[in-house]
Amino acid sequence: MRELARRTRFDHAYLSRVLTGKQRPSSALADAVDKALNAGGDLVVLVDAPPPSDDLAETGDVLEFMRRAETSDLGAGTLDVLGGAVDQLCRDYPTAPGPVLRDRSKKLLSHALGLLERRTTLAEHRELLVHVGWLSALLGCVHFDVGDRLAAETARKMAHQLGEQAGHGEIIAWAYEITAWFALSEGRYQAVVAAAEAGRAHAGISSGGVQLLVQQAKASAKLGDDQAHRLLGEAGKMLAQLPATDQPEHHFVFDPDKLTSHGATAYTWLGWDEAAGEYASEMADRYQREYRPMRLATARLNLGILAARRGALDEAVSLGEAAFESERRSGALTSWARGMLSELEDRYAGERLVVDYRERLALEAGGDR
Structure with missing residues (x-):
């Protein structure tokens, strides 16, 4: 009863009289209790309805509802x-x-x-x-x-x-984000965009909303659409509206480093190599000091693709292999690694290092994680 009094802001003594049947509940009390218990208007209707022949029976219905709502x-x-x-x-x-x-x-x-x-x-x-x-x-x-x-x-x-x-809108939004993540790792980029847009309708200004924007940005980058850059900018603006977190490791809390990590991937896929290299290098340096194996693996793959583009095959393959060092891996890792393999095969078809990396990737993809 104390909790109900606190939540409704009605006097404890008044609630006691209502609960013991000594006083009929007012419409204001019914409305306050209805809101406190998320009753959807049932209590308001019950109290405001024309009184039946037996007023005591009506009061008893209200009392029973309140009793059950407080039973745990x-x-x-x-x-x-x-x-x-x-x-x-x-x-x-x-x-x-x-x-x-x-x-x-x-x-x-x-x-x-x-x-x-x-x-x-x-x-x-x-x-x-x-x-x-x-x-x-x-x-x-x-x-x-x-x-x-x-x-x-x-x-x-x-x-x-x-x-x-x-x-709970943000849980719904993250469910859509997971759909987008699955689709992104499976190469279904239009499905990523659809899931991201659907999720953002529920997310509001939240970590889930930021994450949906960056997933859509990465899908746009894969589709060769420069709006990836705009979407990353929107993600940054939304992130700036969120309170600073003291739990950056929480999977459903978006931290600034996460935006840099996703940005490195989006710019790598978009072909904006200078920005991608800056972001990916920052992440690789940081996560060699801090244990965040999945982000480090992604940074290494991005740097590997960039190395391949500038003609450094040995460095590219070394970075690609290093991405598999940790036991803790993202379900998307082999998909991102296949993207790097495609880059290598386009530029260095037939090279022994490329063949070796293809075999390594096949082994990793078929392994039990």
């Missing part, structure tokens, strides 16, 4: 612990081995789904949906990283549905 089997702090665990897994994403992160995330998901089967208040139920939504989005990414495309899509769809049920 969750212990104090349960949702805080769950939310903290989900956040930790999201922060582990850049560095934890894919199979390890997958198994830990699946275990937590099983526990969270069990909580959804217990009695909760309406507010608790929505918060649970949000936590499970983020966890499902994470699993979509991790399943893709370890090569399980079907499980990845299943988790992505689950995140989308949970986002809709919770009314």
Whole structure:
């Protein structure tokens, strides 16, 4: 009752009289409780309707609704612990081995789904949906990283549905972003644009919104469209509107370095070699000091493509091979590496180093990650 009094800003004593049937609830109270419990107008209709012959029965309906809305089997702090665990897994994403992160995330998901089967208040139920939504989005990414495309899509769809049920636009936006990521790594660039535009309708000004812009920029670059540069500029402007983060490693939090990393890839694909080289070199230098293996691998592939374009075959192949050094790999790594192989084959067809790199890539693509 204290929580309801705080959220509705009605006097605790007044609420007590209503709950004990000593006083009829006012329309203002019904409206406040309806909003606090996300009842969708049901309480307002119930209280404002013409009184039936038995006023006490009507009051009892309201009391029963309020009682059920406040009934919960969750212990104090349960949702805080769950939310903290989900956040930790999201922060582990850049560095934890894919199979390890997958198994830990699946275990937590099983526990969270069990909580959804217990009695909760309406507010608790929505918060649970949000936590499970983020966890499902994470699993979509991790399943893709370890090569399980079907499980990845299943988790992505689950995140989308949970986002809709919770009314959480950014979770929906990230579900679209994952679709865009899959399509980008599979060479379906128009599908990337479609997913990015659909996701941005839900994202608002958020990390998900920035990520969708950069995915669309990269697809545009692959299509040879200079609007990639404009989209990166829009992403930068949106990022500037977000509060500075103290969790740059969180997978669903967009940090400034991420924009530089994506920019290096987009400019490499677009053929703007000078800008691409500046960005990719900055990322390679930074992530040789800081352990961010997936970003380092991407920077090395971008630098490898640029080396190939300027005639440095040995350097290009060396960088391309170095991209596979870490156990922690993005599900898109082999796709980006195939892009580099295509660049090598266009310029150095028949060279032994190119043949060796093709064989290395075939081995990596067929390996169990």
